[in-house]
Amino acid sequence: MPDSPEDQILRLLFSSRRIAGSTTDPCAQQPCDECFAIHRPKVERFMAQGVPLHFVIPAFPAKSPNRKKVLGTLPDLGERLSLEFLQSFCDYVCHHYEPGAKITICSDGHVFSDLVGVDDQDVTAYRAELELLLRAIGSDSINTYGLENAFQSTDYTEQREQLTNRYARPVEEIRERALQDPAARSIFGGIHRFLFEDQFAVSEGRSRNTVREEAKLRAYRVVQRSDAWSALVEAFFPEALRLSIHPQAAHSQKIGIHMMRTRDNWLTPWHGVALDEGDGVRLVKREEAERLGATLVMRGGRPSHFIAPPASHKSRLLLQEAVR
Template sequence: MAMVMEFGNEGQSIYFRYQGSYLRDSEGNLVHCAGSQKQWVHDNWSTLRSSHTKPDAKIYQRSGQPPDGHTTAIIIGNHGRIVNGDAFEKYFVDLLLTQADLTAHTLPVSGGDAEIDAVTEQLVDLFDSYLRYDGGKGDQWKVSGRKYFTQRARHFTSRRSKLEMCLPAFPCKSSNTDKVTGPDPDRGEELALERLHGFVSEIEKIYAPGAKLWVISDGHVFSDCIGVDDGEVDRYTAMLKDMNREVGSRFGDPDRVGFKSLVDLFQLASRNDDLSTLAARLNLPPIEHHLDTKLTEEAELCRRILVAGSGPRKEAIRAKIDSKDATITRLYRGFSKFMLEDLENHPLTKKMSRSKQKKLSAKVAFEMIVRNHAYSNLVEMLFPNYVRLSIHAHNNAGPKFGIQLVDPTKVRAVTSLSADGELMTSVDLLHVPTPWHNCVVELQGSEIMLMTKAKLARTALSKGSFTGSLTKTDSGRAYFELTKRPKRPIVVTMSEKIGPIFSKVSSPIRSSPQLIRRATLSMSEAMKTSSPRVPKSQGPQGPMTAAPRVGKRMFTFSEKTVAASNQQAQQPAAPNAAATPKAGGVKKRYTFFGPSSTTDKSNGSAIVTVVPVVNPPAPIKRVKTGLGKLWGSSSMNTAETGVRSPSQAQQAVA
């Protein structure tokens, strides 16, 4: 199982000089502090409250408006800078002071510790059972994560304040149309929002102050890396906010879940700055673009400010990759593989060779790692006390906790169009399966919805194995509604070996579903290894390029199961060796003798002849029959072996 691990995050941006933040009231009392130097702030508060200085750092402050008059302060160390001069530092710190939310505008309530502990434990239990993603073998929730989560939740419960959470997610739809229904939020996003609103509403039943879950949309952080225009991100986000209001209203409160983007966090347009000259005035380093996308001025400025203010040092990341550091190398390879898939339908990559596509994906993956850590660092500075949720497969040790964005009891993320299909693994778990990399499929007769790649649904419809279409819910959310086309029943004739030749073929029997699956698999495998020189033939599963080789692919079934299947289907079956249970249903091994091109028109069944395994198998020779083609032995004809033609088998079925 893939799992996102934290690695050494180092650099010279302001984040790496950030020593902490604190909040004091109008009377000079310390309300709260956070960051690496919080203990120093506590120990030296009597001096700090009057001097507002620290020997090795600068302290920036911003006073709030009445009635509380609280002052927020940020401590920035004096060591190395990534941007020359003080202009950027002052600008970036002012952004932090304006937007930072310490969520602690009151001191902890005195007394009632037992009650606080009890409700905190209930909240932690709810998260564990309702939303937490189980990281599997390497999961650290029970070891240390639960304790960390409890401490973070207690920050709010001890103050009787609303529990604040943040989730970087919902960037935009993937540019790979094989994955999604289109560029708009669809049924997948709706299901995810329903789950988030449902979680917050469950919190309200336990904890009266309730909670607020902020989606910190990272669309503009990565849009140029994934081949999506900035304008498309804005359109997706606007539609998502409308959807959130609709879903929230259905749950009784549209404000339980809120949205903030990189552009919202920096609010450049509202700061009365000339954006066209801001980058030059702040001496912002450029950022790399590996794909041709349409950039908006504000979004591009936000990306440059993000990387300059909180990004890691690229040379440090590259050195770790080159040194084969296990954690960063695993992340780098995972991102590279993921981006190779995500960009495979991009106009630029379609013109490239596979090797060039891999090189491009590696470059994009490196840039995404830089941006991902820059954004994570920014969130840490702006929301130091929030419970941090993630759609990545973290080990849940903290400070980030992976979540299941859709309800696993209602939706399964699978790699095939079956509720019993294989769960998404490997590269897909770089992200816990998300709506913006998949689509939703509803299968007729199944209570479980599927989250899977849209290409599977489109291919199934085009090949006719499913009927249905891309449709919409009453609220207008797109999803695939499919009905599996019923397969023709397979009628199997079997033979018992007597001496050097086969005995008379038994009466055809209608196989059980279990046998059909195994027979289909066996035939498929046999076809892969069959001789290419044999002419095409029409088998029960479609055109066959060649006949299966007798004895090469075998399957096993219980005679008892077959007999029971006949009785359930109320098919009159003549007593014979193959259809009569022996020794409590002894399993026997059979191999395909050949498919018939003929279909019994009376019951729409395809006929497949199988025989017991024999050593050595007789050579295969094509033998024509009256109503179809049957693969027979070159040394034996039908009369000698007793193997009946498809027409004879059909007569027996009738």
């Protein structure tokens, strides 16, 4: 029996899933009935109303402060390609359901900027450039939502306090959950790794163990705020399907997705750079692109992405075809 339109849409989405432990989970290769069953009711509700499916994704916070990973503080080709992927997904949904889909990017940069070493002004500038990119690609299916949209205060410190007071759980509970729940432990481990890498890069003269322990304490608070933001998003958009840029268990209420090709299950455009390899673009850390001898490309007077050195006759032929 062919898939229903609902399952066709979910299968399309699952083709880009980030699954925690995907090397061993059979659902990574072939979604099972339970994979569909968790999300199908929400899809059906939108279709019964004849309105676009609505997805929310906490993402696009700000560039990492670690210049071994990224090109600067503003969006580049990585963000542009990721936004185009999200828009294309909405377009493809129309094949199966004419009203299509909408995606709200719940930008979480101000939620934990003080914990990850990013200035609030850089977060604001990043989001403003993101809006310009959405207009540049002609997106009509994506909108953004941020901490400043949720609270009346114009002070980001006060907004973070309101978020924590209303939606956060105690850090002790976050720590205990990470110890007991493999999925929560995976999320904590990924965030801890990012924080350690970013802090160690700017901690000259300090030991790895010292920086690692400090990063662990901050990681619990980042998870606490991230969970609080997720709870706020759930309260503001209760009917929406939940997407995530973190790897998720196959049968989670959230669907982890890759917006770009990458070999790192955790890498995102704001923790990496776009590397054009001739036959496609891959997301890598900046230091990896430079180690390969890739060439930096400037667009509009700003760093955009890297081009990998021609490694084979095939890549040169592809380039020749591209310029004909």
